[in-house]
Amino acid sequence: MREPLLRRHACIVAYWQEGELIFENYATRTRIVARPPAPDILHLFGRWRRPEAVIARLPDYTASSLRALIAGLERYSFLVRADAPVHSQSQLETWGAWNPAAGFFHMSTKDGRYPRDPGVTDRRLRRKAAHSPPPAVVKRYEGARQVPLPPADTLGEFPQVLLARRTWRDFSRRPITIAELSTLLALTWRIQGWIDIPGQGQMPLKTSPSGGARHPLEAYVWVRRVSGLRQGLYHYASDSHVLEQLTTGEGGRRVVSYLPGQWWYESAPVLVLITAVFPRVQWKYDFPRAYRVVLAEAGHFCQTFCLTATWLGLAPFCSMALADSRIEHDLRIDGVTESVLYAAGVGKRPRDRARRPTFRTHR
Numbered sequence: 001m002r003e004p005l006l007r008r009h010a011c012i013v014a015y016w017q018e019g020e021l022i023f024e025n026y027a028t029r030t031r032i033v034a035r036p037p038a039p040d041i042l043h044l045f046g047r048w049r050r051p052e053a054v055i056a057r058l059p060d061y062t063a064s065s066l067r068a069l070i071a072g073l074e075r076y077s078f079l080v081r082a083d084a085p086v087h088s089q090s091q092l093e094t095w096g097a098w099n100p101a102a103g104f105f106h107m108s109t110k111d112g113r114y115p116r117d118p119g120v121t122d123r124r125l126r127r128k129a130a131h132s133p134p135p136a137v138v139k140r141y142e143g144a145r146q147v148p149l150p151p152a153d154t155l156g157e158f159p160q161v162l163l164a165r166r167t168w169r170d171f172s173r174r175p176i177t178i179a180e181l182s183t184l185l186a187l188t189w190r191i192q193g194w195i196d197i198p199g200q201g202q203m204p205l206k207t208s209p210s211g212g213a214r215h216p217l218e219a220y221v222w223v224r225r226v227s228g229l230r231q232g233l234y235h236y237a238s239d240s241h242v243l244e245q246l247t248t249g250e251g252g253r254r255v256v257s258y259l260p261g262q263w264w265y266e267s268a269p270v271l272v273l274i275t276a277v278f279p280r281v282q283w284k285y286d287f288p289r290a291y292r293v294v295l296a297e298a299g300h301f302c303q304t305f306c307l308t309a310t311w312l313g314l315a316p317f318c319s320m321a322l323a324d325s326r327i328e329h330d331l332r333i334d335g336v337t338e339s340v341l342y343a344a345g346v347g348k349r350p351r352d353r354a355r356r357p358t359f360r361t362h363r
């Protein structure tokens with residue numbers, strides 16, 4: 001039987017860590033320590049080749065040791081087979097010129113490790129602060145001429161909404177209403193109009209800006225306690241202002257597992273999972289810096305959501321400590337062409353004033 005045709009995986013980076021040369025396949029998130037002749041083997045598999053052809057080029061090593069190494073490199077996904085099913089090839093290869101910088105960053109920052117008990121982090125930081133205080137939170141230019149500014153205009157609804165926004169971590173048991181959810185989704189994600197970009201077609205316009213009006217973001221809504229709406233997971237159709245139901249059920253424990261260690265969001269009636277459809281941006285911007293654009297947009301949308309919720313007298317929050325792969329599995333998205341980036345949620349404010357977020361205002 002002929003040996004299979006193999007090729008080096010397209011998503012490999014190398015770096016030194018603790019004195020060892022590491023090869024990382026950032027698509028499959030596998031790492032190996034690269035000892036000779038592994039670098040030579042991977043180099044020779046730069047195009048489709050059979051193992052025998054590579055073995056013939058490395059006469060200093062025995063055929064059996066090279067065969068074993070090639071098998072290992074294939075097992076750890078550093079070599080791919082020409083006859084492998086298409087699905088086992090990495091979607092990340094479609095990121096083209098976004099690789100390796102953005103692809104490596106995207107994959108290696110997925111599924112952060114979060115402490116089960118946030119108290120552990122808190123105690124660690126207290127110990128750290130004792131010998132290494134945190135950096136100053138403001139920057140000053142001592143000696144520079146200072147120009148006092150006139151008092152800011154904080155009257156009116158808009159400044160008051162801005163000043164009232166806080167991250168809430170305690171919610172009333174009362175559900176929010178379908179009307180409140182509708183307003184939140186419409187003012188944050190709904191397409192408000194269209195712009196014609198010659199030769200590129202119609203692009204949507206929303207209340208938040210988007211680089212090149214590509215609008216890569218999507219919103220999935222876990223409805224847990226909304227009066228007038230069945231529990232379940234929905235996708236918000238931003239063109240028609242419709243919720244598309246994907247699953248039913250309260251999803252309690254599952255939704256909590258999306259936000260590891262953040263028990264304070266457990267009782268939130270609504271969780272919005274914000275994803276990005278990267279090809280919308282990659283189609284126009286064929287360089288990895290555009291990944292930054294997508295992240296900035298997630299911030300714009302989340303802030304709009306939080307401000308709208310504040311204006312409605314609700315209790316919004318946001319979180320980036322997410323169990324990405326678990327969420328992506330449930331949303332049935334592949335985590336590469338569409339990936340979760342951020343989550344926002346909302347509930348009713350607790351009536352008990354002691355459960356409200358506190359902060360000291362400046363004089």
Ligand SMILES: Cc1cc2nc3c(=O)[nH]c(=O)nc-3n(C[C@H](O)[C@H](O)[C@H](O)COP(=O)(O)O)c2cc1C
Nearest residue numbers: 165166167168169262264317318319320321322357
């Ligand atoms: C990008 C981003 C990520 C955040 N992630 C979390 C999080 O994982 N868990 C959480 O409880 N709060 C999270 N927050 C909320 C911050 O902790 C909160 O904004 C901060 O404490 C300041 O409070 P304020 O929002 O009331 O001004 C996040 C905020 C931002 C902007």
